Amino acid sequence: MEGEVRVIEHATCTFCGCVCDDIDLTVEGNRITKAKNACVLGKAWFFEYPTEESRPEAMIGGVPATTAEGIEEAARILTRARYPVVYGLSDTTVEAQRVAVEIADLIGGCLDTTTSVCHGPSGIAFQGVGEATCSLGEIKNRADMVIFWGGNPAESHPRHFTKYSVMPKGMFVPNGRKDRYVVLVDVRKTLSARAADLFIQVKPSKDFELLWALRALVKGVEVDERIEAETGVSLATLKELVERMKRAKFGVFLFGMGLSMTRGKHYNAAAILTLARDLNQHTRFVAKPMRGHGNVTGADNVVAWATGYPFGVNFGRGYPRFNPGEFTTVDLLARGEADAALIVSADPVANFPQSAIEHLKRIPTIVLDPQASETAKVARVAFTTAIYGINVPGTVYRMDDVPIRLRPALPSRYPSDEEVLKGIAKRVRELRREALSA
Amino acid sequence: MLRIVNGKVYDPTNGVDGEIRVIAVKEGRIVPEAELDATARTIDARGMIVLPGGVDIHSHIAGPKVNAARKMRPEDHRRAEPVKRTAITRSGVMGSNPSTFATGYTYARLGYTTAFDAAVPPLGARHAHEELHDTPVIDKGFFVLMGNNEFIMRCLRAGETEKMRHFVAWLLGAAKGYAVKLVNPGGVEVWKSGGRNVSSIDGVVPGFEVTPRQIIVGLAQAAMDLGLPHPAHIHANNLGLAGNWETTLATMKALEGRRAHLAHVQFHSYGGEPGGRLSSRVADLVEYVNGHDSLSVDVGQVVFGETTSMTGDGPLGYYLHGVTGRKWFNADVEMEAGCGIVPIRYRERSHVHTTQWAIGLEWLLLMNDPWRIALSTDHPNGGSFTAYPYIIRLLMDREFRREAIRGVNAKAIASTHLPELDREYSLNEIAIITRAAPARLLGLRRKGHLGHGADADITIYDLDADWEKTFATPKIVVKAGEVIVEDGEIRRDVEGRSLYVEPEYDPGIEPELRKWFADFYTIEFDNYAVGMEYLPHAERVAVSGG
Numbered sequence: 004m005e006g007e008v009r010v011i012e013h014a015t016c017t018f019c020g021c022v023c024d025d026i027d028l029t030v031e032g033n034r035i036t037k038a039k040n041a042c043v044l045g046k047a048w049f050f051e052y053p054t055e056e057s058r059p060e061a062m063i064g065g066v067p068a069t070t071a072e073g074i075e076e077a078a079r080i081l082t083r084a085r086y087p088v089v090y091g092l093s094d095t096t097v098e099a100q101r102v103a104v105e106i107a108d109l110i111g112g113c114l115d116t117t118t119s120v121c122h123g124p125s126g127i128a129f130q131g132v133g134e135a136t137c138s139l140g141e142i143k144n145r146a147d148m149v150i151f152w153g154g155n156p157a158e159s160h161p162r163h164f165t166k167y168s169v170m171p172k173g174m175f176v177p178n179g180r181k182d183r184y185v186v187l188v189d190v191r192k193t194l195s196a197r198a199a200d201l202f203i204q205v206k207p208s209k210d211f212e213l214l215w216a217l218r219a220l221v222k223g224v225e226v227d228e229r230i231e232a233e234t235g236v237s238l239a240t241l242k243e244l245v246e247r248m249k250r251a252k253f254g255v256f257l258f259g260m261g262l263s264m265t266r267g268k269h270y271n272a273a274a275i276l277t278l279a280r281d282l283n284q285h286t287r288f289v290a291k292p293m294r295g296h297g298n299v300t301g302a303d304n305v306v307a308w309a310t311g312y313p314f315g316v317n318f319g320r321g322y323p324r325f326n327p328g329e330f331t332t333v334d335l336l337a338r339g340e341a342d343a344a345l346i347v348s349a350d351p352v353a354n355f356p357q358s359a360i361e362h363l364k365r366i367p368t369i370v371l372d373p374q375a376s377e378t379a380k381v382a383r384v385a386f387t388t389a390i391y392g393i394n395v396p397g398t399v400y401r402m403d404d405v406p407i408r409l410r411p412a413l414p415s416r417y418p419s420d421e422e423v424l425k426g427i428a429k430r431v432r433e434l435r436r437e438a439l440s441a
Numbered sequence: 442m443l444r445i446v447n448g449k450v451y452d453p454t455n456g457v458d459g460e461i462r463v464i465a466v467k468e469g470r471i472v473p474e475a476e477l478d479a480t481a482r483t484i485d486a487r488g489m490i491v492l493p494g495g496v497d498i499h500s501h502i503a504g505p506k507v508n509a510a511r512k513m514r515p516e517d518h519r520r521a522e523p524v525k526r527t528a529i530t531r532s533g534v535m536g537s538n539p540s541t542f543a544t545g546y547t548y549a550r551l552g553y554t555t556a557f558d559a560a561v562p563p564l565g566a567r568h569a570h571e572e573l574h575d576t577p578v579i580d581k582g583f584f585v586l587m588g589n590n591e592f593i594m595r596c597l598r599a600g601e602t603e604k605m606r607h608f609v610a611w612l613l614g615a616a617k618g619y620a621v622k623l624v625n626p627g628g629v630e631v632w633k634s635g636g637r638n639v640s641s642i643d644g645v646v647p648g649f650e651v652t653p654r655q656i657i658v659g660l661a662q663a664a665m666d667l668g669l670p671h672p673a674h675i676h677a678n679n680l681g682l683a684g685n686w687e688t689t690l691a692t693m694k695a696l697e698g699r700r701a702h703l704a705h706v707q708f709h710s711y712g713g714e715p716g717g718r719l720s721s722r723v724a725d726l727v728e729y730v731n732g733h734d735s736l737s738v739d740v741g742q743v744v745f746g747e748t749t750s751m752t753g754d755g756p757l758g759y760y761l762h763g764v765t766g767r768k769w770f771n772a773d774v775e776m777e778a779g780c781g782i783v784p785i786r787y788r789e790r791s792h793v794h795t796t797q798w799a800i801g802l803e804w805l806l807l808m809n810d811p812w813r814i815a816l817s818t819d820h821p822n823g824g825s826f827t828a829y830p831y832i833i834r835l836l837m838d839r840e841f842r843r844e845a846i847r848g849v850n851a852k853a854i855a856s857t858h859l860p861e862l863d864r865e866y867s868l869n870e871i872a873i874i875t876r877a878a879p880a881r882l883l884g885l886r887r888k889g890h891l892g893h894g895a896d897a898d899i900t901i902y903d904l905d906a907d908w909e910k911t912f913a914t915p916k917i918v919v920k921a922g923e924v925i926v927e928d929g930e931i932r933r934d935v936e937g938r939s940l941y942v943e944p945e946y947d948p949g950i951e952p953e954l955r956k957w958f959a960d961f962y963t964i965e966f967d968n969y970a971v972g973m974e975y976l977p978h979a980e981r982v983a984v985s986g987g
Contacts, residue, residue, distance in 0.1 A: 013965040024968045097571060108532050130515055133768035133782075138564065140775025140963040141633070167963060174591070174961050175634070175648070252635050280769060283759065287635045289773070307511045308503075308541045308572050311518040311534035322523035322532040323540070325515050398567065404505055404772075406567040408968055 007032065014410045016041055017094070017297030017392040018048040020402035021160050021167070028412045035393070035412055042161035049412075052390055053374050056416050062385045070386065070418055070426070077345070077369040077384045078430035082438070084343035084367075086319070087112035090332045091349030092306075093296035095371075096397025096409065099420035100298070100305040103347050106428050108309075109435070111318045113341065116302040117349050118314040119331040124263040125292040126303065126313045127327060128272035135280050137255070137289045138403045139166075144173035145287075148251035150186040152275060153210060154259020154293050157195040163293070164198050168257060175252070184247060188213070189261060203244070206235040208266035213241075214274035220245040221281050249285040256290040263292065294402035297392070301400035336362045344368045345427075347420055348391075352377035369427075371420050386423050389415035397421070442467050442477050443919065448486025448901060451872040452493065454881070454890030458869045464491060466897040469922035473893055482924075486901050489916055492872050493889050494554030494898030495829075498879035499674075499704050499739045500820040501751050502544050503576060503583065504561045504569035506780045509770050510538040510749050510821075514784060517749065529934045530577075537748040537821035545577035546931050551829060552900030552915040554937070555880070555888055558583035559674065559704060559819075560624055560753040562778035564964070566616035570975040573939055578920055578931075580888075580898075580980075582940035584674050585616045586753050586778040588623030588656055589630045592957055594649040597659050604953075606663045610946035611954070613669075615970035617941040619883075619982070620671040621664045624753035625678050626656035629779040632756035639678055642691050653678050654695050661699040667944045668985035670884025672700035680705075680757050683713035686722035690729060698735050702882060705741025705819035707801040719796045721857045723803040731809050737882050738808075739817040742801035742832050743794065744824025745849075747786045751822060755779030776961055787824070795850035797823075799857040805836055806862045811870045815879040829875070830912035836866040837908045884982065885940070897922040939976040944984045 008031050015024040016038075028049060029037035038049040061073030068076075081087055089107040092100050093116055107114035118126060142149065149168050156163045164170055169185055176182035187199040188210075196202040205213050213234045216226045220241060231237045248254055256279050262271040275290055282288035294300050303313045310316045312325035328334050332351065335341050336359035343366055352360050353376065363381070370382040379385040389395045394415035400406050443466035450462040465474040465481070501507055511518075517536035524543040526532035533543030548556055561569040561583040573581045587593055587609065596605035609621060627646040628639040634648055642653040661673040677692045679685040689709040693701075703709070712720035730736050750761050755771055758781010762769035770782035787794040801823065808814045816833075820826040835842050846854055854860060866874075880889020887896045899919040905911045918926035925933050958966035973979060 013967045015968070024965050101571075101575065105531070108526055111526075126512065129770075130513055131768070133513060133762075133770045135769065135771040137771075137773035138775045138963070140961065141773045143963055144775060144961055145634070283771075287633070289771070303512070304508055304568065305571075307508050309531070309533070309575060311511050311536070311538070311540045312515055313512045318526070318532060320523075321525040323518075323534055325518075398571065400568075404509075404568070405564055405964060406571070407964060408567070408972065410968075 011410055011412045014412060015392055015399060015407050016045040016048060017399050017409070018044050019160050019297060020294035020300065021162050022297060022399050022401040022407055023162055023166060024407050030412050033413060044161055049393065052393055058375065058387045060387055060417060064383060070423060073384050073386050074423065074426040074430055077427050078434055080343050080367045080369060080383065081106070081110050081345060081427065081431055082434040084110065084112070086341050087343040087345065088332055088335060088341040089114050089345045090351065091117060091347040092302040093117040093299035094348035094391065095298060095420045096391045096395060096399065097298065097301045097305055098397045099347065099424055100302055102421055102424035102428055104305055104309045106345065106424060106431065108318050109428065109431055111321065113330045113335060114306060114310065114316040114318065115330060115332045116306060116314045117296060117299055118303055119327065120333060121260055121295055121299065122263050122292045123314055123327060123331070124269035125272040127269040128276055131269070132273050132277050133280065134276050135283060135289045136291050138405055139401065142168050142255050143171045145175045145253040146255045147176055147182055148184045148248060148254035150188065150254065150256045151195060151199070152188045152256055152258040153261025153265070154257065155189070155193040155195045156293060157193065157198060159259070159295065160293060169198055186244070203236055203240065209234040210262055210265065210271050211267040211274050214271065214278055216241055217245060218274065218278050218281055221248070221278065248282055248288065251286055254282065254286065254288040257293050258290065259293045291403065298399040300402055300404055301398065304400055304404065333359050342366055346378055347371045347424070350376040350378045352381055371423055387417045388420045388423060389417045391420070395419040442481035443922065443924070444474065444477055444481045444483045445486050445491055445899065445901065446483060448489045448491035450491045450891065451868050452891040453869055453873045453877040455892045464891055464899060466919065466922045469897055471891055471893055471895045471897050484901070484917060488904060490868060490902050490904060492900050492902070493876045493891050494900050494918065494920065495552050495875050496879040496883065496885070496889050497548070497553055497556035497817065497826060498815045498883060499559045499817045500556050500826055501558055501560065501822070502556060502820070503541065503558045503572035505565040505772065506560070506751055506753070506782060507538060508572065509772065510751050510782045511540065513768065513770055513782060514538060514749060517747070517784070527931070530931050537825055541572050541575040542577060545579050547827060549578040549918055549920065549931065550926055550929060551827065551913070552902065552918050553579065554898035554918070554920050555580045555885070557581065557619060557883070560584060560586055560622055561616070561618065562586045562753070562774040563612055563616040564774050564777055566618060567971050567975055570617060570939065570971055574975065574977065577934055578925055578937055580937040580940055582619035584620040584622035585613055585618035586622050586624055587612065587660060588626035589778055591630070591649070591776045593660070594630065594646065594651050594656065597651045597655045598649055602659060604950060605659060606666055607946040607950045609660070609663045610667055610944035611950065614943035614946070617939070617971045617976055619940055619942055620669060620674050621660050622674045623657065623660055624676040624778070625680065625757065627651065627653040628678050629753065629755050632759070633773045633779055638756040641688060642678055642695060657692055657695055658699070661696055661701045665700055669942060669944065670982050670984065671882065672702055674702045674704055676704045676754065677709050680708045680754055681760070682715060683711050683717050683719050684715050685709055685711050686726055689726060693729055693733065693736055696735070700735045703736065703738045705817065705822065706738040706804060707741040707743065707797060707823065710800050710804070719793050721796060721800045721803060723800055723807060724858065727804065727807040730813065737813040738804065739815040740801045740804050741817055741819035741823045743787050743797040744818060744828040744831065745787045745789050745794065745798065746824065747784070748821045748824050750783045750785045752781050753778050755781050757781055758783055761785065775963065789849045792850050792853040795853035796857065798849065799854055799859040802835060802859055803857060803862070805874070806864045811873040812878045812881065814874055815882060816874045830909045833871055833912045834907065834909035837871065839863060839865050936978050938978045938980045940980050940982055941976065942982050942984055
């Protein structure tokens with residue numbers, strides 16, 4: 004391998020929801036040395052992935068074990084559990100997600116993804132009011148007004164501006180940036196403000212009020228001057244913005260977790276979705292959540308097609324039920340309910356509230372992760388798995404639900420999430436059959 | 442191996458109309474009885490009827506729009522009886538947008554063994570295949586949205602029909618789709634570009650300077666020239682609007698003898714003034730279709746109750762949102778297509794909905810040639826495919842139909858021909874519109890019949906005095922030679938085949954396609970085509986020309 008140089012063209016970066024599929028990877032020996040077209044986050048993803056091959060395939064109770072032994076222990080835990088939860092799924096392939104859903108169905112557990120801690124409220128808002136949206140190429144080809152709200156794509160989705168939303172020349176916006184008016188609405192002036200023609204600073208936790216005032220103005224309802232004291236934005240600014248939105252040929256709201264995870268949550272998301280919807284009485288307008296993790300959109304899709312619901316599902320009665328707040332992982336852990344957890348490509352110990360983490364540490368947990376994550380460190384069974392997109396082929400859904408095939412660059416001595424999950428599913432089925440016939 | 446004996450066989454393709462015949466099955470096909478040996482299981486179908494497995498020519502069961510509807514409507518799933526996990530099957534939910542596993546099992550339990558999704562944007566083809574992979578038992582495939590494809594419109598504008606034909610061939614193969622689909626040709630592009638819709642087949646699409654007429658004729662001709670098993674499948678312009686029958690008739694006339702299938706024709710048969718009340722113009726349209734062998738239709742029958750309108754027709758979605766005031770999903774797909782989803786409830790007391798219900802039945806009862814009309818609800822647009830047994834009873838049982846007519850809007854029904862129609866469908870005719878005809882129209886030579894060499898997809902129904910009950914719970918369903926359903930229960934969970942076409946094309950168009958992708962798409966040309974790993978059980982259906 005030493006000295007051999009290969010180039011993998013049109014590889015896909017799975018770091019963020021942009022899922023850029025135009026990366027040319029140069030591989031020298033067992034390392035990726037160049038990632039043409041990748042952004043700073045993408046480069047970090049491709050260059051700094053764990054290459055250490057000395058980690059054991061699996062750890063059981065802190066002791067190195069084989070994958071097969073890990074599967075046996077995992078299946079035993081899941082079969083015995085009365086209220087297990089399957090969680091994570093946003094950083095793995097659709098192929099692995101499908102098997103994880105199957106396991107949740109088999110064991111009658113809860114099934115939840117990281118959507119419940121990022122854009123879950125946007126999903127709930129969608130269920131309430133619908134959504135007018137589009138694929139990213141429509142923004143590239145048509146959008147002459149782009150409004151970012153409650154997000155900082157310059158740092159979270161660095162290529163969104165250049166590849167999809169701000170800079171690119173498109174069929175009906177041939178001059179690219181010059182043909183677009185770009186607005187950023189946020190509680191503070193982030194790096195993304197540099198890309199905007201207009202920055203609107205809204206008072207923290209006043210997004211809903213601001214959106215509702217805009218809806219009113221779009222509908223021709225009078226809004227009081229006191230909106231400025233409430234939201235920090237003057238009525239004149241709002242009126243001018245509304246006129247601009249109505250004049251746009253094709254406008255888009257791209258909203259982040261600054262809306263979905265702050266005061267108001269799904270009310271905020273519903274407000275921006277209805278504002279976009281209402282604007283269609285005047286012109287074309289769409290809205291789209293800026294999804295974060297590489298394949299969180301795939302997780303939503305797989306869970307929805309298999310169960311009818313996007314996240315927060317429970318199979319305890321032998322069929323899928325949906326109840327965010329009851330079956331979402333943070334909530335059921337914080338209440339001390341789950342008695343086992345299967346966590347795929349997520350690190351709840353690193354970002355859940357303390358009460359949820361405490362419970363997670365008390366129950367037997369199975370973790371699949373390429374790295375020794377905080378959650379892997381407290382797990383009863385921790386599998387080391389190969390990395391999707393770098394080692395593992397498969398499918399990833401971009402933030403606009405467009406599915407993209409992965410082109411892995413390097414082999415791995417570790418199994419894929421899909422392989423481990425298939426092993427667990429098979430063994431769970433066998434143990435259940437044995438239990439039934441005993 | 443199976444030997445089905447003593448059953449009355451209805452196999453219209455082979456001229457068998459209710460005769461007692463032995464059906465022999467070996468290695469997934471129907472064979473002469475002599476090929477069976479003593480190990481063959483014998484199924485005694487005494488007192489029962491034996492039909493080929495059902496074929497749904499137009500349904501919405503997989504892909505981006507179906508999944509968006511699932512996500513948007515938890516309330517729709519909750520209202521319906523769930524599908525419980527068993528030792529061999531997966532769980533799921535029903536409602537107008539069932540989950541994938543529930544979709545496969547439910548079709549199978551109704552005796553349907555093949556179904557096509559009628560509208561997949563090529564950019565979402567990979568997604569559709571992934572869902573079909575999780576849709577058990579049935580054989581399946583989908584039609585590829587092309588009627589608003591911007592490359593196609595540019596070719597038409599430039600008069601480059603040959604290049605367009607190669608592009609169509611390439612696109613079908615890249616998507617691993619089955620047929621060319623047009624949805625509101627040109628109209629969706631108008632909507633995407635900020636207009637509202639086209640008003641007739643001669644309206645001009647701004648930015649592309651083509652008309653729906655050019656798109657309809659161009660793609661119908663391309664499908665024929667490529668020798669595709671199924672002709673252009675057309676969702677005509679102005680769906681759902683009062684007075685749209687003229688557009689529908691103009692569409693049929695524009696085809697000038699070219700083969701084409703007009704989808705969910707019920708939604709396109711309305712008289713009346715735009716914005717006013719609907720009336721039925723079925724008689725005029727049926728007369729034209731009866732007289733033109735090159736045309737076929739499926740019905741898009743409306744069923745009273747709650748369902749979801751789901752369409753590649755973006756402006757229609759917005760229109761329905763305005764009419765119903767209910768939540769609305771819209772998704773514009775770059776370079777290719779659109780999508781609209783709105784919940785809808787069809788009500789017996791509604792003048793409009795009663796008229797729609799009657800129009801579908803008028804189509805079924807007025808068409809002379811059952812071989813050119815397929816039963817569909819345009820699932821879930823007119824209603825769920827689970828309503829097929831109810832519709833069959835409406836067709837076979839005049840008294841039941843009269844009873845139903847008494848429960849609908851009296852004024853509306855009186856303005857249609859339905860109350861005067863006495864025709865009752867025979868079992869043979871039902872076998873045609875639910876099996877033999879859709880299979881033939883799809884160009885599936887081994888489906889929809891029970892002749893030697895056919896796929897052993899067979900449904901055995903126990904006769905009940907009530908035709909709805911008969912067709913709702915088959916006694917036995919055989920798929921690819923295996924008994925899958927017995928007494929309404931799934932006994933084996935199998936994966937059906939994905940049916941697709943891959944016509945040859947001139948690779949000389951690729952440099953231009955690469956540039957097209959680089960300029961306007963957001964995905965790499967080299968990452969666009971769907972690989973065979975997404976069709977683990979595939980059957981490539983041959984094209985006849987090209």
